[in-house]
Amino acid sequence: MIITRYCSINPEQVSVNKTILLKNPDSDKKNLLKTLYRHLYIQYPKFFKMDPLSKLAFLSAEILLRDMNVTTRYPSEEIGMILLNSTSSLETDEKHQESINDRGNYFPSPSVFVYTLPNIMAGEIAIRHKIKGENAVIIREKPDVQTIFQLVDELFSRKRVSCCIAGWVESYHDRLSSCLMLIENEEMAKTYIEPEEIIIFDPSNIERIFKEVLLDGRTDGKA
Amino acid sequence: MEELTEKLKKEIIEVLNLEDIKPEDIDVDAPLFGDGLGLDSIDALELIVLLEKNYSIKIEDPKEGRKIFTSVRTMANFILEHQKK
Numbered sequence: 529m530i531i532t533r534y535c536s537i538n539p540e541q542v543s544v545n546k547t548i549l550l551k552n553p554d555s556d557k558k559n560l561l562k563t564l565y566r567h568l569y570i571q572y573p574k575f576f577k578m579d580p581l582s583k584l585a586f587l588s589a590e591i592l593l594r595d596m597n598v599t600t601r602y603p604s605e606e607i608g609m610i611l612l613n614s615t616s617s618l619e620t621d622e623k624h625q626e627s628i629n630d631r632g633n634y635f636p637s638p639s640v641f642v643y644t645l646p647n648i649m650a651g652e653i654a655i656r657h658k659i660k661g662e663n664a665v666i667i668r669e670k671p672d673v674q675t676i677f678q679l680v681d682e683l684f685s686r687k688r689v690s691c692c693i694a695g696w697v698e699s700y701h702d703r704l705s706s707c708l709m710l711i712e713n714e715e716m717a718k719t720y721i722e723p724e725e726i727i728i729f730d731p732s733n734i735e736r737i738f739k740e741v742l743l744d745g746r747t748d749g750k751a
Numbered sequence: 752m753e754e755l756t757e758k759l760k761k762e763i764i765e766v767l768n769l770e771d772i773k774p775e776d777i778d779v780d781a782p783l784f785g786d787g788l789g790l791d792s793i794d795a796l797e798l799i800v801l802l803e804k805n806y807s808i809k810i811e812d813p814k815e816g817r818k819i820f821t822s823v824r825t826m827a828n829f830i831l832e833h834q835k836k
Contacts, residue, residue, distance in 0.1 A: 573789070576770035635804045638796035639767075 529684055529729035530717035534695075534709040535591040536741035537564065537584060543741060544591050557704050561587065568594075577639060578652060579620040581699040585611065585649035586656060588697060588706040596710060598691055599658055608689035609650050609663035610679045615700040616646040616667050649697060661689050671696040671707070671742060673734045680711055680729065690716065696742065707741045709734070755827045763823070766801050767794050779824045787822075795820060802826075808833050 535544040539557075542550040542564060550567060554560040561583045565575055568590055575586060598607055620643045627636045642648065647665040654660065662683060668675055676694050683689040695708035711729045718726070727733050760774035769788065781787040784795070795813075798820050802808045808830065810816060819829045 573770070576768045577793075635800055637766075637800060639793050642793055 529680070529711050530714050530721065531709045531727040531729050531733060531737070532712045532717050532721055533592055533596060534707065534727075534737050534741070535588060536705075536707045537588055537591070538705045538742070542591070549591065557699070557702060560704065572656065579617070579623075579640070579643035579648075580704075581613075581617060581619065581646065581697065582643060582649045582652045584699045584704060584706050585697045586652050588695075588708045589653040589657065589693060592693065592708045592710050593657055598710070598712075601716060602691045604658050604660040606661055606688075606690040607657075607659045608661035608680075608683050608692040609653065609659065610676060610683070610692060610694040611646075611650055611663075611665045612668050612672060612676060612696050613646065613665070613698040614667065614669050615698065615703075617644050617648070619700050620644050653693070659693075661692075671738050673731050673738065676734055677729070677731045684711075684713065696738070705742055707738055709737065752827060752831070755830065756823050759823050759826055759830075762801055762805060763788075763798070766797050777823060779827075780822050783820050783822060783826075798826075802830070806830050806833070 533545060536542070537560075539555055539560065540552060541548050542553055550564065553563050553567075557580060561580065564587050565583075568587070570590060572586075575583060578586060620640060624636060624640050624644050627640065628634055646667070647663070650663045650665055654663065664679065666672075666675055666679070680692050680694050683692055690713045692711045693708055694711060695706065697706045697708070698704070709729075727737075756779045757774060760777045760779075763769065763777070763783075764772055764774065767788075767790065772788070777788070783798075784790045795816055799810050799813065799816060802810060802819075810819065819826060
């Protein structure tokens, strides 16, 4: 298994591998997500209906998969996803809760309610990129290297996937932080990756990438 | 009527997060679903909530929504008829 690309979004910068795409995009989370959407020249009106967590996951996947042609190189059923975060969909859960607190002013929003599950972010990525492989969203206090490694390794070992998106996507009020990796089977990856660019998917490299892009290893996304 | 359709356009844009769409971009007779604004089933539910919250009109049968939400004009007509009652 080889990490063929990784990317990150945080309030300080947006990067892919070691290249910075955007420096200090915006300190306001809402503006940052919108700025990045425009910067990437995406035409996907449904983006604006998503909650912040799904927007962050969507944009992260957009950067990760751009021009990688994964769906032409792999059957869509063999592309999986393992995403982690610590606050689940709590920000949207709270927004929904606020709309139902007052029985006299009880107007829950259907479009808010549909995002009160963290795995919706995986669904949004799957819909956008037509990915149909196994996926899971796991809640962990911190970006858990072992969990990511074991779950992805298990999917590859059982031959359930040939390619997998994995990483950390966290959004809670002013916190925002993501780091996604694209993991491909060695045979395919070596056909287009230069030998010196090969990053083996193992716990030490996952940890190194997290430390490199998650604001010196911090996971709260606060600059 | 025109005042109501303009108000509705603004409310629809706000509740459905229709970024990049201005009230003047919405034709009062254009279909809201399908080819028009491309709304989906969740948007339909959101419009039902909008009528209840902003106009105190409760749609008991969601099937009614198909006729009511054909366009901004049909929505406005439905509100006016309902308010006369």
